[in-house]
Amino acid sequence: MRGCFGIRFFLFMEVLTIAKLDHQLNEEIRDKELRVIGEDGAQLGIMSADEANALAEEQGLDLVKISPNAVPPVCKIMDYSKFCFDQKKREKEAKKNQKVVEVKEIRMSPSIDTNDLNTKIKAAQKFLADGNRVKVSVRFRGREMAHTNLGEKLLMNFADSCTEVATMEKNPKLEGRFMAMFLTPKNSK
Numbered sequence: 001m002r003g004c005f006g007i008r009f010f011l012f013m014e015v016l017t018i019a020k021l022d023h024q025l026n027e028e029i030r031d032k033e034l035r036v037i038g039e040d041g042a043q044l045g046i047m048s049a050d051e052a053n054a055l056a057e058e059q060g061l062d063l064v065k066i067s068p069n070a071v072p073p074v075c076k077i078m079d080y081s082k083f084c085f086d087q088k089k090r091e092k093e094a095k096k097n098q099k100v101v102e103v104k105e106i107r108m109s110p111s112i113d114t115n116d117l118n119t120k121i122k123a124a125q126k127f128l129a130d131g132n133r134v135k136v137s138v139r140f141r142g143r144e145m146a147h148t149n150l151g152e153k154l155l156m157n158f159a160d161s162c163t164e165v166a167t168m169e170k171n172p173k174l175e176g177r178f179m180a181m182f183l184t185p186k187n188s189k
Contacts, residue, residue: 024065025080026053033072036063039079046072103182105135108158110150117154121161128165128185137180151179159183 029049036044036052039061047055056063056077064083067074104127106120124134136158138151155172162183169182 023080024068026056026063029053029063029065029073029075031073034065034075035070035072037066037074037076039077044077052077099131102132103135104132105137108136108138108154110138110140110144110147110154112154117158121158124158124162124183125165128162128183131185131187133169133185134166134183135180136183137178140177140179145177148174148179155179155181 029052031049033046034049034052035046036055038044039059044055052063052075059077061077062080063075064078064080065073065075104124106124108117108120112120120136124136127134136155138154140148140151144151152172159166159168159181165186166183167186169184170180172179172181
């Protein structure tokens with residue numbers, strides 16, 4: 001039982017070390033020659049890995065391999081934990097500033113009544129005001145397939161009533177039993 005726990009712990013530790021393969025640090029760097037850059041960005045010249053490690057250790061910082069494919073590889077002396085923290089902070093900030101545009105869908109039938117149509121138009125205008133794209137579709141059932149022109153006319157009227165907040169991205173197009181068009185908000189362009 002004791003040996004089994006040890007193996008599990010070893011496998012768990014193995015997974016942790018595999019996940020940290022972003023940059024090579026300090027003693028992990030085994031190249032003969034390195035181009036070393038100081039903490040302030042000054043070129044310190046080409047030196048061996050041991051000399052660079054000693055220099056970084058003397059300053060209380062880490063030696064990080066930045067460009068492994070260069071000849072000789074480029075390493076920088078820096079506080080690696082602060083560098084990782086700043087990197088994560090920048091990624092988080094970029095993620096916060098980006099806007100995700102969703103596609104909202106509104107479905108109708110060709111025999112929709114005026115009040116229902118007005119409700120759908122108000123919903124579409126609300127979606128467009130929020131900055132989302134809107135897919136407006138008409139579903140044809142049975143004999144309604146013979147009158148697809150009514151669906152197209154309905155979609156064109158729908159687009160006309162949304163002209164102040166939206167532009168028609170795609171004209172109405174019949175795909176199987178559905179005719180659909182896309183509206184995009186005007187302020188996004």
